Amino acid sequence: MEDVINIVGLPNGAHVRLRYNKAYVSQAVWQEVQRAALPDALVLVALGASSEVGSNAVAPLRTGRIVHATCQGQLLVLDVALSDYAYESFPEGIFWPELRSKASGLPEHFRSAERAPGNYVELIEAPLTAFVTSASVDAWEIVAQRVLTLDDLLHGEAVCIPFLYHLTGLPPRMQATLDSKGALTVDSGASVACDLHSLTRKQGGILRNPIGEVVLELSHTSATFVTTRRLRVDSSRDVKRLQMFTSTLFRRAHGHLSLRLIEFRAPAAVADTEGVLECLTPGEDRAKAVVARYDFPLVVGRWxxxxxxxxxxxxxxxxxxxxxxxxxxxxxxxxxxxxxxxxxxxxxxxxxxxxxxx
Structure with a gap:
């Protein structure tokens, strides 16, 4: 769940680590990794779900490239640098049939209670044409909504993903270092701004209680936020502008920027027939659960x-x-x-x- 949330939310260039048991990796991929032949290979990440009646729904999420791949015991470890979002081209629903026609070892279903045998990591030589790619916010909205729909299909009312985020709008030089090195590098004595988006399921009524928040935290002595560092999720769609300032230094300072997705759980929350929360829940009565976390390496100081x-x-x-x-x-x-x-x-x-x- 955390991997899916971060794959959808992180900016281009961010690195994510994916782990797979050998039993669910194709023999071709395992052999290529052992021969160190996969670095810089292109990656397409997809998410699958199955309904109770057995129908499958599989959607592309994001493209990327492998920056490091190893076999550690019975575990395949892939470090992937994220690229553009991927979503089905019209008509919707043609991606899964095309994928199955070019990768024969895929699982038969994706039910959460029972993992089907098959390859969850496949090496595909033939090009896939049933999806398009884009780095735009519009593309993120399409992919995020699709993920929430698949979560509903897979888990019913006991959903695992409360909402999704997207960090974007980094300055060009900062984005360039993230693309090339997977780390955020910013000049000392500089001001940096970015946008933080959120998207939830469409509600039948208004949200009187926030369902969670996205929080950014700096573990760096030379950087501080000059605006709010959190996005409270109290509407189906929101965006906030965040700004950070760095101190003037005679050295390069290393630290990290942490992003946490937190779900609020109100034990006594009651909903009416239209899905509108009948009462406001005080903040001290809400339980908080960290659903996903990501740490960006942060370097302050260029030239x-x-x-x-x-x-x-x-x-x-x-x-x-x-x-x-x-x-x-x-x-x-x-x-x-x-x-x-x-x-x-x-x-x-x-x-x-x-x-x-x-």
């Missing part, structure tokens, strides 16, 4: 720490320099200030030269 360190080192060198005496060469007068400036820069550089850092 500004380097430029600032060079400026400080140059200032130190100028303070140490004296005009040459009569008969002394100009080059000799530069030895001491040059040494002072170099040592000052190297001392400051230790702050932003970090093994594995960016």
């Amino acid at each position: 500004r720490p380097v430029v600032a360190s060079l400026g400080l080192a140059l200032s130190s060198a100028l303070l140490a320099w004296d005009a040459p005496d009569a008969g002394a060469s100009f080059q000799q007068s530069l030895i001491v200030p040059g040494t002072v400036g170099l040592l000052a820069f190297l001392a400051l550089a230790l702050g932003f030269w970090k093994e594995g850092g960016s």
Whole structure:
């Protein structure tokens, strides 16, 4: 469930880790991973559900590429960098028949109470044409609504996914580093804004009680939110603008940005025949459950720490320099200030030269 929520909600470039038991992986995929032949392979993630009468519904969700794949014991581990959303082209319902025609080892059903034998990870050589891709918010809405519909089909009234989120609108340079490295990198002394969307099932009436919230938390000493860091889900569709500010530094600082999807559970909530909550539930009476979580690696500082360190080192060198005496060469007068400036820069550089850092 958490994987599905994050696959639908995370921005392009974010990395997710998918795990599969060997019994549900095709032999071709397992052999390719053992030969280290899968990195950069394209991925299509799909979600399946089966009704009580046995009919199957399978929908594409998202494309991506494999950045790392390993076989660890009886477990296949795939690290996938997410790309555009994928949804069925018209008419709806043609994706599953096409997928079955090109991958013969797929499961016969997707009921939650019983896992059917078959391959949940397949290697498909022939192109699939029954879906289109897009990175737009419109595409996210289509995919999110489809996921909620499949959750209803699979679990009935005891649904597992209360609502879905989408983080988008990152600045171009920040999005570029996320696409290339799977991490968020931002300049020191900068202001960064992004959009946080939410979508719930269509209700028969108004939501008098919020059903949950999406919360962002910074574990970083050099970054702070200057706006709200949470999106309270009290309507079927919402969006908020979030803004973060970073401090000016002489070094690169590493931390992470955590995103949590929290469901509110009101034990005494009562609904009338139209689905409108009859009473407001006080916040202290609500139970909170973290349904999904994701941690972005966050690096504060690009080239500004380097430029600032060079400026400080140059200032130190100028303070140490004296005009040459009569008969002394100009080059000799530069030895001491040059040494002072170099040592000052190297001392400051230790702050932003970090093994594995960016």
